[in-house]
Amino acid sequence: MDEIRKSLSFLSPDLIKKIEESSAIKDIPKDTEILREGQYVKVIPIVLDGLIRVFSRFSDKELLLYYIKPSESCIMSFASSLKNDPSRIFATTEEDSRVLLLPVDEVSSWIHQFPSINTLFYQQYNLRYSELLNTISHVIFDKMDKRLYDYLVEKSNLTRQNPLKISHRQIASELGTAREVVSRVMKKLESEGKVLQHSNSIEIMVGD
Known part of the structure; x- marks a missing residue:
C-alpha cells in the first residue's frame, strides 16, 4: 500500500490506515466511463496513476470541465455523495488508470473522526474552482483558435503524447462546438505553423 501513503502523505497515519482497510484499488482501462450523469455516487475516486476526464453533456454536445491527475480527486463526486444527490457530471478514463476508490459511507464518518481528510477536499475544491473559472473564461472570452490550441497543448502535456491521436469530432465534442468549426480552425492553426495534421x-x- 505504499502508493496510497505516497499519494496521501499529508493525511494522518490513522486515517491512512483506515483508508487502506476500507478502500479498493482498481485498474481501469482507457476510455472507460466510471461515472455518468444521474448516477448516485457510491465511491469517491483518487487517481494514483493515469488521467480521468470530467465533463458535462448538453444535448449532443460535451463540455470538458477538468482532468483528474495523480493524487487528485473529484470534488463534484464528493459533493454529490455527501448530499446523496445524483451526479451532474460524467467521468471517463483518458488513459489506463489506477484509482483508489473511497467508499462514501466511510468517508462520511471519517470527516468527523479525522479532520485531516478535509485538507484533501479543500485542496480539490480550490483547484477545481479555479479550473472551472478558467473554463468559463475560455468559453466566453477566447476566440476558438486560442481555445483549440490551448486545449491541444494541455492534452498533449497531460498525456505526454505528441502527436495526439484524436479526431476533429472528438475535439468538437469536448469543446462543445461543431466538427465543421474545429476543421476550419484547425486549418487556420496549420497555416500559422502551430499544428501539423496527419492522417x-x-x-x-x-x-x-
Whole structure:
C-alpha cells in the first residue's frame, strides 16, 4: 500500500490506515466511463496513476470541465455523495488508470473522526474552482483558435503524447462546438505553423 501513503502523505497515519482497510484499488482501462450523469455516487475516486476526464453533456454536445491527475480527486463526486444527490457530471478514463476508490459511507464518518481528510477536499475544491473559472473564461472570452490550441497543448502535456491521436469530432465534442468549426480552425492553426495534421493524428509544433 505504499502508493496510497505516497499519494496521501499529508493525511494522518490513522486515517491512512483506515483508508487502506476500507478502500479498493482498481485498474481501469482507457476510455472507460466510471461515472455518468444521474448516477448516485457510491465511491469517491483518487487517481494514483493515469488521467480521468470530467465533463458535462448538453444535448449532443460535451463540455470538458477538468482532468483528474495523480493524487487528485473529484470534488463534484464528493459533493454529490455527501448530499446523496445524483451526479451532474460524467467521468471517463483518458488513459489506463489506477484509482483508489473511497467508499462514501466511510468517508462520511471519517470527516468527523479525522479532520485531516478535509485538507484533501479543500485542496480539490480550490483547484477545481479555479479550473472551472478558467473554463468559463475560455468559453466566453477566447476566440476558438486560442481555445483549440490551448486545449491541444494541455492534452498533449497531460498525456505526454505528441502527436495526439484524436479526431476533429472528438475535439468538437469536448469543446462543445461543431466538427465543421474545429476543421476550419484547425486549418487556420496549420497555416500559422502551430499544428501539423496527419492522417489520424495532430502534431503540436514546438518553437525553438
